[in-house]
Amino acid sequence: MTELSPRYNWTREEIADLYTLPLDSLMAKALGVKQANWPDGKVQKSQLLSIKTGGCAENCGYCSQSAHFDTGLEASKLTPLEDVVSAARRAKENGADRFCMGAAWRSLKQRDVPKVAAMIEAVKAEGLETCVTLGMLEEGQAEALKSAGLDYYNHNLDTSPEYYGSVVTTRTYDDRLETLGKARTAGLKLCCGGILGMGESREDRIGLIHELSKLTPHPESVPVNMLVPIEGTPLGQSPAISVIEMARAIAVCRIVFPKSWVRLSAGREGMTEEGQALCLLAGANSIFVGDRLLTTDNPELDEDDALMGQMGMEAAGRSEMEAPARRVTLLES
Template sequence: MQALSTVGDVVQEKPCDAQWTLDAARELYNLPLNDLLFRSHTLHRTKFNANEVQLSKLLNIKTGGCPEDCGYCSQSVHASGVAASKLMNLDDVLLEARKARESGATRYCMGAAWRSPKPRDEPAIVAMVKGVKSLGLETCMTLGMLSSAQAETFADAGLDYYNHNIDTSERFYPEVITTRSFADRLKTLANVREAGIKVCSGGIIGMGETPDDRIDMLVTLANLPEPPESVPINLLIPMPGTRMANLEPVDPIEFIRIIALARLMMPASSVRLTAGRTTMSDEMQALCFFAGANSIFVGDTLLTAANPGNDRDSNLLARLGMTATSLEIPGER
């Protein structure tokens, strides 16, 4: 697995059998900010185009009614304010996927508020994966927990990525969710990996956890047998009706430190700046990109929360001299 060491101002990747420790990760996190950003940005440039951002679009294909008690989620039956809906039909999903492609997205993510998919829903999911792939988009699903058989089914359909966040550290996890365990999360990630689907897994900052919880979350991800190809870092959006509706906002500098640390600990992964961008200043987002974030979600909504619109994102990227990853559409040159 990939990790890295830092000696002075030089960044060096560790051998593939190296393991991250909380102490080593904390030492990086606590560096003077300029030193931390220098190291993360230097490493970022060895793996990615530092002036390019990958755009994704997330569609809620089934809203509300989830039996899980995730304290941050308005789609839980334990929260209030979001009515349950049925699974969207294929034509509507593909219509939205075409719009996403036209807006510059190269990955299309579909999320359903389930504990796990039921057998009756699997054929519809398979059809959505195949339909979206036919448009030339990368496909991603987030459907809750998956068995090994379900992961194999979606892999056979051609699913590129599966998102299943671990959310936080193992220590703090019971404060966030009680209806499933941290081990359940890791089992789904293992099932996805074994089926040959790329893993998308990260967490949420601002749920009342300590800095060590945030760091330990990254240690868990970086120490998986193979780190996730995609690591979304969410800033909590306090949703009305949830247990976390009134939490204090996170210091922007602390959030930027986590972005930089994720880049240092998982140098080959896409670090995704996800939920919470509506509350971030343009300057904060610019520092996140400098720290190593290289993917965002576009559009006006992110599941049930607000998201910066395409105009604001296009304007910000233009001002920063950054561009979106291009998409090669099948049959076009």
């Protein structure tokens, strides 16, 4: 008998063994881990706002906001502070407990730090948990964001190191790890995951989870995204990944990251209710709500309410969900 807690010595082979289990066995293990660490029937709602859209100098092959590709998206300037606050208030009214702000930048420019810090302070004052994704960070910037009240910094690894060059070439895997290190050193929590369905192999999905497992401590938030194909991007014609494969990845993440939020992120708009339910049953305990995720569609609020109602689940705040779950021990396999 053993309590389930984070491990930092996962091997790629161990993760592969989990990933390839019969689906019922894998989901049973994931459910056991979830029940040991998180309350039953509770889902956190997060909302994401693009505070600066388009014109990014990076060439991420999945992204409509890259200046390298013609996707028909017009670049915009930084959103005014009052508009950000209004969006945060609406998110809270609609049950969101966490508010994320994303800017299409290669890296955060020093001149924009005070503006973003003001947004963080204002959203925090509304009683919401805060997260930003602003590209790469320079020295001292993470500390400035932390001082403004930032809780999480999002910077995804996207995929395995081996497949990474097929996704983006304007920054390296080590660049991403360096930014994560700066955020962690400043005392920020990490939101770090990846995207499935970009033409990668199952081995690459296993490799992504293994790379995340080597971060010490683990990211407190692990978003699992399904590629939303964008016309005009290099990866826009990638073969669709199945929802069952998504559920496998989520279940493995729940087992490998027992204390982390596993967030069912982009791609829900293209899933059936049954597909979304499968991903929640596999161990996801947070979803993004609102009709947009940066530049892609997301299910309407009434659709989410209907889904959770059918599943007998309800939205809950982070304080309730992060409270110690009932002590459950499981037999070691």
